[in-house]
Amino acid sequence: MKKPYEKPFIHRSRGGVANKFGGLAHTRVMPAVEGIPVAELVEKYGSPLFVFSEKVIRAKHAELIQAFSRRYPKVQHAWSYKTNYLKGICRTMHCLGSWAEVVSAMEYEMALNNGVAPARIVFNGPYKPYDILKRALQDGAMVNMDSMDELYDAERIAADMGQKAAMGLRVNMGLGSHAAWDRFGFNLDDGSAMQALKRALAGGKIRIIGLHAHIGTFILDPDLYRRQVTKLIQLCRTIQDEFGLNMEYLDIGGGFASRNRLKGTYLSTADMAPAFEAYAEAVCDPILNGFAVQDLPLLLLESGRAMIDEAGSLITTVAAVKRLTGGLRGVVLDAGVNLLFTAFWYDHEVFPTVERGRSPVEHVLYGPLCMQIDVIREQIKLPHLEKGDQVVIRPVGAYNNTQWLQFIHLRPNVVMIGENGTAAVIRKAESVEYLQEQECLPPWLE
Ligand SMILES: *Cc1c(COP(=O)(O)O)cnc(C)c1O
Numbered sequence: 001m002k003k004p005y006e007k008p009f010i011h012r013s014r015g016g017v018a019n020k021f022g023g024l025a026h027t028r029v030m031p032a033v034e035g036i037p038v039a040e041l042v043e044k045y046g047s048p049l050f051v052f053s054e055k056v057i058r059a060k061h062a063e064l065i066q067a068f069s070r071r072y073p074k075v076q077h078a079w080s081y082k083t084n085y086l087k088g089i090c091r092t093m094h095c096l097g098s099w100a101e102v103v104s105a106m107e108y109e110m111a112l113n114n115g116v117a118p119a120r121i122v123f124n125g126p127y128k129p130y131d132i133l134k135r136a137l138q139d140g141a142m143v144n145m146d147s148m149d150e151l152y153d154a155e156r157i158a159a160d161m162g163q164k165a166a167m168g169l170r171v172n173m174g175l176g177s178h179a180a181w182d183r184f185g186f187n188l189d190d191g192s193a194m195q196a197l198k199r200a201l202a203g204g205k206i207r208i209i210g211l212h213a214h215i216g217t218f219i220l221d222p223d224l225y226r227r228q229v230t231k232l233i234q235l236c237r238t239i240q241d242e243f244g245l246n247m248e249y250l251d252i253g254g255g256f257a258s259r260n261r262l263k264g265t266y267l268s269t270a271d272m273a274p275a276f277e278a279y280a281e282a283v284c285d286p287i288l289n290g291f292a293v294q295d296l297p298l299l300l301l302e303s304g305r306a307m308i309d310e311a312g313s314l315i316t317t318v319a320a321v322k323r324l325t326g327g328l329r330g331v332v333l334d335a336g337v338n339l340l341f342t343a344f345w346y347d348h349e350v351f352p353t354v355e356r357g358r359s360p361v362e363h364v365l366y367g368p369l370c371m372q373i374d375v376i377r378e379q380i381k382l383p384h385l386e387k388g389d390q391v392v393i394r395p396v397g398a399y400n401n402t403q404w405l406q407f408i409h410l411r412p413n414v415v416m417i418g419e420n421g422t423a424a425v426i427r428k429a430e431s432v433e434y435l436q437e438q439e440c441l442p443p444w445l446e
Helices: 038-045 054-069 087-095 105-113 130-139 148-161 192-203 223-243 276-290 305-311 432-436
Strands: 049-053 075-080 099-102 121-123 142-145 165-172 206-212 249-251 298-301 312-323 329-333 349-352 361-366 375-382 390-394 414-417 423-427
Touching (some): 038 049, 038 312, 038 423, 049 423, 054 075, 054 087, 054 276, 054 305, 075 087, 087 099, 087 423, 099 105, 105 121, 121 130, 130 142, 130 148, 142 148, 148 206, 165 192, 206 223, 223 249, 223 276, 276 298, 349 375
Parallel strands (some): 049 414, 075 099, 075 298, 099 121, 121 142, 142 165, 206 249, 329 361
Antiparallel strands (some): 312 329, 349 390, 414 423
16 A cells, blocks of 8 residues: 655654653554454444443552552542443442442432442432432431531431431531632531531431541642641541540542643643552541541542543544644544543543554544534644544543533443453443433424
């Protein structure tokens, strides 16, 4: 076959171009995912295609648990369902020992369907309709109270049950420079948290057994967690002093960063995201030193993003290439922001799957939608891409399979590659029939 014309290009002997920090910015080619050739995956399952690696999930899980349990004796992870609630993903997490963390009636039901015992479901979120709150409290789930109105509902439910209901108290707090997430739970700094606690105890219907705080997401500075747990420990002391109560658990929420690159940042992703070790050190030391040995609370972790992001890849195919007026090569891919919601925040890595010469050129990567904002990468140096080429976009495991849109195109297959190297579908590609199953016509159009 005749090779396509390539502009002359002078290479350094090491290849690639050093970035500002001295790292090499050359393009790596990714011909296979977890040992299976991309072409084979596409032939069998179509394009676009989400691919998850069981091996990576297991490795990340082990890394998290080891980092924390080496420093603290009572550690439990609860898998954040909204990060990725595909059954195959949740059940992999549960097999590895994770509980479930849910924020809606829908997710609560999903966790039950996945066989999670209610006592191992952490139920958070600002909106818990009466019926599901009642069910969760009756089931004995770990419900973290978000507002006074939720407290009043819980008191009615406890009165109906004829016994006290156990709940955790969700708090939020200022952490210096970091923009505080202040809309969830009760503010700790202005006294609202203590006020809510007093009110709950005075009502005589609710037992407060734990504290919860989720300080944000993609937190790059582990020290914020040190400040968070220091404040939580302080609150525990006050509660102990004033009411003689010991908290059974401290839930520090999620928020650890994944190895993805936030838009507009320079550092390579691997250099930016702290290791679980760094978060663990910030969290565990203060807790271990803050309580008497017999009073050590269970430490709950709700890490979502950092656990699953790197396990997910998106294989997509070049549908067309055009030269834009600015001289850039515009590439239309068969997957866009409809499948990759996180493209609004991240500059994902993009790997060609075949060698196409060595001179990278500037590309814009568009999705297939009829909207100008459907852009996967605004500018990226890649070898000449041609129609029909595949590229692998990653990491994409967090939040895309829950926030994806059914817009203009149907959602594609999702497969998982098991530790044994075999692939299996974990969500089938959608069809128009599936999509319209819930639709009805008014009688006058029948
Ligand atoms: C979303 C969420 C998580 C997971 O957050 P990540 O940033 O993905 O780790 C954990 N806990 C609560 C309460 C959440 O809302």
